[in-house]
Amino acid sequence: MKEIVSPPSPPPLVHNQYESVRQLFSRNVVPSYGRFDLVLSHGAGSYIYDVTGKRYLDLGSGIAVCCLGHAHPAITGALFEQSQKLIHVSNLYYTEPQGRLAAELVKRIGPGKCFFANSGAEANEGLFKVARKFGHDEGRFEILTATNSFHGRTLAGIAATGQDKVKKGFEPMTPGFRHVPFNDLAAARAAISPATVAIMIEGVQGEGGVTPATPEYLLGLRALCDEKKLLLLMDEVQCGYYRSGKFLSFQRILAGTIPNSELRTLNSEFLPDGISLAKSLGGGFPIGAFWVRAPYADLLGPGTHATTFGGTPLACAVALAILDVIERERLDENVRKLGDWMKVELEKLATKYPHLVKGARGFGFMLGLELLAREKIPALATSDKPASIQFVNRMHQAGVLTIPAGTQIVRLLPPLNLKPQEAGEGISRIEEVVKLLG
Numbered sequence: 100m101k102e103i104v105s106p107p108s109p110p111p112l113v114h115n116q117y118e119s120v121r122q123l124f125s126r127n128v129v130p131s132y133g134r135f136d137l138v139l140s141h142g143a144g145s146y147i148y149d150v151t152g153k154r155y156l157d158l159g160s161g162i163a164v165c166c167l168g169h170a171h172p173a174i175t176g177a178l179f180e181q182s183q184k185l186i187h188v189s190n191l192y193y194t195e196p197q198g199r200l201a202a203e204l205v206k207r208i209g210p211g212k213c214f215f216a217n218s219g220a221e222a223n224e225g226l227f228k229v230a231r232k233f234g235h236d237e238g239r240f241e242i243l244t245a246t247n248s249f250h251g252r253t254l255a256g257i258a259a260t261g262q263d264k265v266k267k268g269f270e271p272m273t274p275g276f277r278h279v280p281f282n283d284l285a286a287a288r289a290a291i292s293p294a295t296v297a298i299m300i301e302g303v304q305g306e307g308g309v310t311p312a313t314p315e316y317l318l319g320l321r322a323l324c325d326e327k328k329l330l331l332l333m334d335e336v337q338c339g340y341y342r343s344g345k346f347l348s349f350q351r352i353l354a355g356t357i358p359n360s361e362l363r364t365l366n367s368e369f370l371p372d373g374i375s376l377a378k379s380l381g382g383g384f385p386i387g388a389f390w391v392r393a394p395y396a397d398l399l400g401p402g403t404h405a406t407t408f409g410g411t412p413l414a415c416a417v418a419l420a421i422l423d424v425i426e427r428e429r430l431d432e433n434v435r436k437l438g439d440w441m442k443v444e445l446e447k448l449a450t451k452y453p454h455l456v457k458g459a460r461g462f463g464f465m466l467g468l469e470l471l472a473r474e475k476i477p478a479l480a481t482s483d484k485p486a487s488i489q490f491v492n493r494m495h496q497a498g499v500l501t502i503p504a505g506t507q508i509v510r511l512l513p514p515l516n517l518k519p520q521e522a523g524e525g526i527s528r529i530e531e532v533v534k535l536l537g
């Protein structure tokens with residue numbers, strides 16, 4: 100292997116470019132994001148630096164993306180090596196990395212096939228098309244999704260997402276989506292109409308506030324979909340790819356319910372009909388994918404679905420390198436062990452500071468600290484910003500990146516290779532910030 104160029108280190112004298120970068124954005128970038136006041140420049144492992152040289156422990160991982168942290172040599176190496184061979188060819192041709200990555204995903208999920216896209220929203224769009232194709236000849240097209248779900252920002256993505264705030268101003272919505280309460284099997288059954296063709300849920304709702312599906316709900320939905328001839332689609336874009344401590348979130352949720360559940364999924368005791376992936380799949384390099392179960396794997400025949408950049412040799416080489424590190428270093432065990440420890444520590448905060456912290460949510464490296472409502476916390480009550488955003492800002496001051504969800508939840512989505520002492524550092528910084536609230 101050729102010498103790998105190491106990630107750029109900060110210049111000896113770091114100037115505060117904050118204001119100039121901000122101005123570039125305000126003049127030239129569509130203001131569709133509510134950004135925090137940080138200009139980030141480089142990272143290494145679980146740490147990231149801003150342009151002033153300040154270091155932050157990154158417990159957000161770019162919203163569950165940088166699964167190996169920043170500037171990981173396996174990713175840099177794969178980018179370097181593959182970019183010297185072949186970055187892109189059209190999907191008019193075959194390439195080995197795409198075929199190998201598809202085989203690795205199929206091996207871990209179950210009999211079926213994969214399609215590669217560039218983002219989570221696009222992976223979900225593909226599953227919507229699979230569902231429409233499946234029901235087309237019977238005139239069925241409607242997909243049920245959950246209240247508080249999040250499925251992306253494309254037109255179909257916002258129609259599928261069960262949150263009004265993403266739809267507002269973009270009506271009329273793409274037809275064919277209806278929302279049902281999450282974890283409520285009876286409501287799903289009652290909502291099925293003659294036009295219904297599929298049900299899509301997240302294994303753990305992420306943007307909605309770190310809410311896992313219950314085992315009964317998952318098993319019940321599978322049975323319901325079988326009974327009514329519906330496809331069961333799972334959006335594993337955020338909660339999948341080892342974030343739960345298992346490859347897919349439903350494997351963690353069902354562990355203990357179905358003994359040895361990883362193996363049983365392959366024997367189709369519980370297997371969805373379609374699964375979308377993105378985020379951690381590329382560790383920061385954009386790639387999304389959907390897997391579709393064997394009986395439906397050829398529904399999208401030649402000419403029915405495509406994307407120019409889907410599954411480039413470069414993206415797939417990076418994804419293969421990441422998968423290799425995760426498995427070789429048994430990062431799934433790290434996520435389960437450290438994640439369980441962090442959850443207990445967050446729960447302790449709720450016991451110690453019941454006037455500030457309501458509880459802890461989630462599992463693995465998809466955790467949520469639930470704060471009390473802003474009005475109930477005097478230190479936060481005077482601002483009109485949600486408690487979650489104010490807390491995340493205070494965490495920045497304390498040198499830690501976390502991600503808000505909804506108005507009261509602060510998400511921790513650390514890299515899968517987080518070290519025990521980094522987890523400890525994160526928890527103590529969180530406690531410091533909680534303490535300062537009063």
Ligand SMILES: Cc1ncc(COP(=O)(O)O)c(C=O)c1O
Nearest residue numbers: 218219220249250251305336337
């Ligand atoms: C569960 C879920 N689905 C889909 C998406 C959309 O993914 P992307 O932003 O890559 O389009 C997200 C993004 O946060 C997500 O959390």
